[in-house]
Amino acid sequence: GAGVSQTPSNKVTEKGKYVELRCDPISGHTALYWYRQSLGQGPEFLIYFQGTGAADDSGLPNDRFFAVRPEGSVSTLKIQRTERGDSAVYLCASSSTYLDEQFFGPGTRLTVL
Amino acid sequence: GENVEQHPSTLSVQEGDSAVIKCTYSDSASNYFPWYKQELGKGPQLIIDIRSNVGEKKDQRIAVTLNKTAKHFSLHITETQPEDSAVYFCAASSYGANSKLTFGKGITLSVRP
Numbered sequence: 001g002a003g004v005s006q007t008p009s010n011k012v013t014e015k016g017k018y019v020e021l022r023c024d025p026i027s028g029h030t031a032l033y034w035y036r037q038s039l040g041q042g043p044e045f046l047i048y049f050q051g052t053g054a055a056d057d058s059g060l061p062n063d064r065f066f067a068v069r070p071e072g073s074v075s076t077l078k079i080q081r082t083e084r085g086d087s088a089v090y091l092c093a094s095s096s097t098y099l100d101e102q103f104f105g106p107g108t109r110l111t112v113l
Numbered sequence: 114g115e116n117v118e119q120h121p122s123t124l125s126v127q128e129g130d131s132a133v134i135k136c137t138y139s140d141s142a143s144n145y146f147p148w149y150k151q152e153l154g155k156g157p158q159l160i161i162d163i164r165s166n167v168g169e170k171k172d173q174r175i176a177v178t179l180n181k182t183a184k185h186f187s188l189h190i191t192e193t194q195p196e197d198s199a200v201y202f203c204a205a206s207s208y209g210a211n212s213k214l215t216f217g218k219g220i221t222l223s224v225r226p
Contacts, residue, residue: 004156031211042117042202042216043157056213091156100210101147104156 004105006092012111013082021077021108025094031055032075033093033102034067043091049075082112115140117205119217126193128226134188136203136217141184143205147214148177148188151200160201161188162210193224 005024013019025032031050035043045059049069060066064082069075079086089109093102116139126132138146144165149157163170163177163186170177176189190197200221204214 033213035214035216040218042204042219043214045213045215048213050211059213093156095211097211101159101162102210102214104149104158106154106156 004092004094004103006090006105006108008108009106010109010111012113014113015082015084017082017112019079019082019110021079021090021110023075023077023092023094023105025073025075025092026096026103027073029094029096029103030072031095031097031102032069033095034075034077035059035091035093037089037091037107039088046077079110082110084112086110087112115143115205115207115215117203117215117217119203119220121220122218123221123223125223125225128193128195128224130193132188132190132193132197132222132224134190134201134203134220134222135185136187136205137183137185138205138215139184140205140207141181142207145206145209146177146179146186147204147206147210149202149204149216151202151219157202164209190222195224195226198222198224 034046037043048056052072064080066078089107091107093104147162151157179186200219204216
């Protein structure tokens with residue numbers, strides 16, 4: 001595709017439910033990043049994949065958050081037992097070793113009621 | 114860890130004037146400093162970046178300067194246009210572009226026609 005795509009664009013769920021957010025990176029990009037952006041704040045790093053493996057997961061806030069990238073392309077961010085404080089825009093970015101820039105997707109707006 | 118600060122949170126300029134946005138960072142090991150522009154409902158878009166081995170970089174109406182001693186960097190936009198109105202984020206990384214970015218809180222730039 002032309003850019004990073006994320007689905008769904010909006011997700012409304014109830015407290016305690018499980019959600020999955022999907023990211024399709026730019027074709028051929030080996031690195032993939034997840035960030036979370038709360039209202040009025042800058043993006044906050046969650047996790048970074050190089051290929052299939054998580055190179056840095058230091059930003060995941062707790063064990064309710066988990067992400068996978070099984071084939072080194074599409075990634076899924078999984079949130080268990082959602083809490084109201086998880087409400088935010090979840091951004092995905094990808095980069096190529098050669099171009100050295102992180103390209104962001106439009107984000108998924110998660111609302112936990 | 115790295116801490117990136119942006120001040121002020123809003124800036125309003127007259128069309129045609131210049132705008133300067135400043136950021137400070139805390140980690141002296143940081144070596145990559147990108148600036149992102151974010152429009153409503155969209156993901157951040159890279160507009161310019163600078164690495165620690167140079168002090169200034171220009172791209173048409175946009176320039177970035179870096180002062181490693183003082184640990185601050187600035188975005189300069191000349192001949193501002195209404196379409197420059199957006200939220201601008203600075204960020205820093207200790208491991209180049211292909212690693213986690215630490216973002217500032219962002220500044221809302223308004224260009225008055």
